[in-house]
Amino acid sequence: MHLWLFLRQIFRDMRSQKLRTLLTIFGIVWGTTAVILLLAFGQGLYRSQVKAMHGLGEYIVIMWGGKTAKTFQGLPKGRRIGLREEDTELLRSQIKQIAYISPERTRWNAAVSYGKKVFVVQVVGTNPEFALLRSIVADRGGRFINHLDMENKERAIFLGNDLKEDLFGEEEAIGEIVLVDRVPFTIVGVLKEKPQDSSYSGRDENKGFIPYTTYASMYPAKYLNNMVFKAESPHLTEYVKKRAYEVLGKKYKFDPEDDEALSMWDTSEMEAFFNAFFGGFQLFLGILGALTLIVGGIGVSNIMNVVVEERTREIGIKMALGAKKRFVLLQFIFETLVITFIGGGIGFIISYGIIQVFPVFKAEEYVGTPEISVTVAVAVTCLLGLIGLFSGFFPARRAANLNPVEALRP
Numbered sequence: 001m002h003l004w005l006f007l008r009q010i011f012r013d014m015r016s017q018k019l020r021t022l023l024t025i026f027g028i029v030w031g032t033t034a035v036i037l038l039l040a041f042g043q044g045l046y047r048s049q050v051k052a053m054h055g056l057g058e059y060i061v062i063m064w065g066g067k068t069a070k071t072f073q074g075l076p077k078g079r080r081i082g083l084r085e086e087d088t089e090l091l092r093s094q095i096k097q098i099a100y101i102s103p104e105r106t107r108w109n110a111a112v113s114y115g116k117k118v119f120v121v122q123v124v125g126t127n128p129e130f131a132l133l134r135s136i137v138a139d140r141g142g143r144f145i146n147h148l149d150m151e152n153k154e155r156a157i158f159l160g161n162d163l164k165e166d167l168f169g170e171e172e173a174i175g176e177i178v179l180v181d182r183v184p185f186t187i188v189g190v191l192k193e194k195p196q197d198s199s200y201s202g203r204d205e206n207k208g209f210i211p212y213t214t215y216a217s218m219y220p221a222k223y224l225n226n227m228v229f230k231a232e233s234p235h236l237t238e239y240v241k242k243r244a245y246e247v248l249g250k251k252y253k254f255d256p257e258d259d260e261a262l263s264m265w266d267t268s269e270m271e272a273f274f275n276a277f278f279g280g281f282q283l284f285l286g287i288l289g290a291l292t293l294i295v296g297g298i299g300v301s302n303i304m305n306v307v308v309e310e311r312t313r314e315i316g317i318k319m320a321l322g323a324k325k326r327f328v329l330l331q332f333i334f335e336t337l338v339i340t341f342i343g344g345g346i347g348f349i350i351s352y353g354i355i356q357v358f359p360v361f362k363a364e365e366y367v368g369t370p371e372i373s374v375t376v377a378v379a380v381t382c383l384l385g386l387i388g389l390f391s392g393f394f395p396a397r398r399a400a401n402l403n404p405v406e407a408l409r410p
Contacts, residue, residue, distance in 0.1 A: 007338075024303045025343040027296030028384075032347025033354075035289025036380055040355055040370040042285045046278045048195075048368025053267075053274065055196030055204075057134045059234045061241060062200055062265040064226045069260040073253060081252050081261050082223035085212065088127075091229065094247045097236045101229040102130040103212055106201055107219055112208055113179045114167040121163055122201065123180055123208045125215020133228045135194060136204060142174050142189025149188075149211040156214075157185040162205040164190045183218065185210065200226070200265065237268050290383060296343070297387035304336055304395035329397060336392025337385070344384040348377075 065081040088103045103126060110123035130136065131144040138144055139161070149156045157178065164173050164187075173187050185208075196203050231240040241264055242256075249256040355370045 020303060020306075021339070024300055024339055025346070027299040028293070028340055028343025028387075029296075029347045029350065031289070031293030031296035032344045032380065032384065033350050034292040035286070035383070036347065036351040036372060036376065037354060037370070038285040038289040039282065039376045039380075040351065040372050041367060042278075042282045043373055043376070044364075044368035044370035046282070046368070047371070048364070049197070049274070049278070050271075052195035052197035053271065055135055055194045056198050056200075057228070057230070057267060059237060059268045059271070060133050060228055060230045061237065061267070062226055062228050063244065064263040065223065066260050066263045068254045068258055070255045070258045072255045072258070075253055079254070081248075081254060083227055083248075084223060085216070087224075087248065087251075088227055090251065091227075091244055091247055095240055095243045097232050097240050097243075099230050099232045100129040100132050102127050102133055102227060103224050104130070104226050104228060105212070105215055105219070105221065106225050107181075107215070110181055110208070111179075112163065112167070114176065117167055119163065119166055121206055121208060123157075123210060123215070125210055125212040125219075127212050130209070130228065133230055134204065136209075137192045137194070138189035139192040142187075144189055145209060145211050150213050153213045153217055154211060155183065155185045156188045156211060158189045158209040159187055159191065160203070160205040160207045161191045161193050162203075163208060180208065180210070181218070198270075234268055237266060241266065286379075293383060293387060297340070297391045300336060300339060300388075301391040301395060304332060304392055332395055333389065333392040336395070337388040340384055340388035340391065344380070348380075 063083070065083045068075075068077050068079045068081065071077050083103075085103045088101050092098055092101050105125045107123040107125075109120050112119050112121055112123065124130075126145075127150060128144060128146050131138075136144060136158075138158070142158070144158050145154075145156055148154070157180065159167070159173065159178075167173070167178065168176070173190055176187050177184050178187060179185070191204060193205070196205070229240070229244075231237045244264075245256045245258075245262060248254075248262065249258075252261075254261040352372065355372065358370060
């Protein structure tokens with residue numbers, strides 16, 4: 001019964017002071033919309049950047065040969081360390097925690113032609129695991145190079161999606177023959193378009209990929225450009241890197257503690273930095289939005305003080321008739337919460353509408369797709385509740401502490 005009376009009283013007061021009520025609710029609507037949109041766009045940008053970063057590969061390590069910086073077992077420093085194809089199998093056999101490993105050699109200026117169209121691009125020789133390491137997925141109807149291609153030294157090529165567009169336009173490419181430095185290759189697959197904002201030798205969309213064995217027969221060379229590997233679990237990456245130094249150090253006779261003998265790019269370190277940066281960025285956006293919402297809460301508190309002033313006589317009558325302080329306190333707190341959550345609800349609806357309309361502007365490539373996560377929704381709801389409680393508590397306490405005799409005095 002008390003709840004029904006509270007609601008009747010609240011909505012009666014809201015109808016009697018429409019302009020004041022609208023302005024009060026507007027402050028909460030504005031604050032709620034601001035905090036939700038800031039966090040939603042921040043989350044969308046974060047996910048977009050993570051997806052683009054994972055276009056290179058998730059938790060992979062790219063390793064190159066380097067130059068020794070320390071003497072070791074009577075050997076001078078300054079020796080070049082070159083990685084060979086057989087080193088991939090050596091590491092695979094010696095380090096059981098490696099999930100995938102792939103050699104990589106690159107022909108930087110290969111001429112790839114189809115008909116009269118000729119493009120000078122990178123052609124990469126590698127193995128089937130490279131696709132798993134580098135987030136390479138074949139578009140519909142195609143595949144990446146496989147183990148049979150490797151065993152038989154097949155002239156099979158997998159094209160980056162941009163290279164395919166340059167050569168074939170909208171036409172089907174799978175099964176067609178292209179020339180790589182005048183050698184015929186059959187196209188077995190085309191890269192499914194992916195975001196990629198980092199690389200160590202250019203974007204995959206502009207490359208061709210062929211079996212390592214075929215590459216080695218066409219372009220004989222002693223050393224790899226690099227190799228790529230991934231640990232079974234991200235937390236094992238440091239251990240695998242350390243073991244790689246030990247295994248290769250034993251083979252090539254360099255100090256396992258010599259960081260310059262091998263160069264490694266651990267993408268998990270980049271991701272850890274990125275997560276920390278965006279965590280701070282999201283916190284900043286959250287604080288900024290919360291401050292906007294708090295300003296709206298201050299406005300609600302000021303309005304409720306005015307309400308208490310206007311209803312002093314009414315409060316005095318209620319207390320004279322036996323209403324307890326607790327009843328008066330709860331009435332004003334509840335009224336503040338209702339106003340706050342009405343404004344918050346409208347803010348949620350407006351934010352959701354903006355997010356649904358946003359794709360029309362075709363800006364996802366730059367700022368990602370904003371999203372209201374469960375965490376954001378719960379956090380904003382809790383913040384609204386706290387603001388409602390604090391905004392209503394002090395005016396409510398003032399009302400509850402009124403002396404009935406003083407309140408009824410004209």
